[in-house]
């Protein structure tokens with residue numbers, strides 16, 4: 001047992017076995033995020049082949065584990081990867097061991113491809129055997145399918161995992177809302193391309209990446225081949241940030257009740273549309289946004305009911321209003337929202353806003369879960385509806 005455990009820190013071992021490194025990549029991504037979420041726990045990433053030099057050591061070492069995650073890939077005819085063959089043989093063919101793993105809580109994410117007959121066999125077998133031998137699931141086995149979008153599968157499984165880890169690893173006075181995840185804020189960049197310069201594109205706005213997961217590592221990019229055609233760059237997160245972010249002064253007040261300051265967010269006409277020139281992402285503003293993001297997460301809700309938010313004269317249309325509504329509604333109660341001087345019309349005045357609402361977390365930085373990506377796209381469309389439509393032929397969203 002190492003020193004950190006002696007100091008009472010909970011330890012999580014994340015095992016992987018991989019051939020073409022997908023499992024290793026997922027393992028490391030998860031460990032990275034988990035370390036930020038749970039600073040009081042220790043996460044160890046372990047190639048399963050290096051876990052024991054002799055077979056006997058598997059048993060000896062596994063007995064000491066209390067929380068473990070497994071990322072296991074399956075290869076030809078349901079065989080383990082090369083680096084897992086020894087462990088798999090030992091675990092599946094060994095002696096009857098009874099329920100010797102009662103102290104272990106575990107989760108398995110499997111990597112496979114449904115085109116193969118023995119889809120995800122290795123992980124499923126290990127998952128069953130761990131359970132049979134007394135270990136307890138913290139989450140059901142995640143079946144990653146390389147044929148359909150394994151990133152999505154991983155993302156979905158990870159979203160099931162966090163609440164369970166919250167229960168096990170968060171200190172009693174911490175809550176899910178205050179999870180101190182400090183990942184870098186992605187840039188939401190919208191790129192406009194003139195139609196006549198990209199004649200092969202459909203005039204309607206299109207996102208080529210379909211349902212793939214998009215985050216910093218996997219940007220949704222429509223214009224890989226047309227980077228030289230980019231005429232205008234807009235940093236959309238900055239727009240969104242402006243919509244939901246008070247001036248830094250606002251950060252200092254603990255907004256649990258309506259503040260009496262009557263802070264007013266005011267944007268001069270056109271400033272939240274960023275219609276001219278490229279908006280460069282400055283390090284300082286990124287930091288501020290990050291800080292604000294962290295601050296927001298410490299509140300269950302942000303009450304701006306004493307505040308005034310002024311978007312007058314910003315060229316906001318009915319669809320733009322829906323987007324605005326979606327952003328502002330989340331965690332936010334407003335006293336006044338000034339939309340005078342915008343071309344909203346009757347349609348926009350209806351209260352029936354049916355777009356899916358993004359959370360501040362989504363807007364401010366975390367990888368965007370699969371089920372919210374459509375909403376993110378939708379929001380981007382709606383922002384784009386605020387722009388002159390004839391100019392826009394293609395969009396690149398880089399999350």
Ligand SMILES: Cc1cc2nc3c(=O)[nH]c(=O)nc-3n(C[C@H](O)[C@H](O)[C@H](O)COP(=O)(O)O)c2cc1C
Pocket residue numbers: 017018019020021022023024073074075076077078079081111112113114116117118119120121146150
């Ligand atoms: C030669 C080969 C054989 C495979 N055999 C299987 C299989 O039997 N069952 C399965 O579910 N997936 C199978 N797969 C798919 C891999 O498990 C899948 O691509 C996985 O994501 C690889 O993970 P890794 O990059 O961590 O090695 C096979 C892939 C290759 C290239």
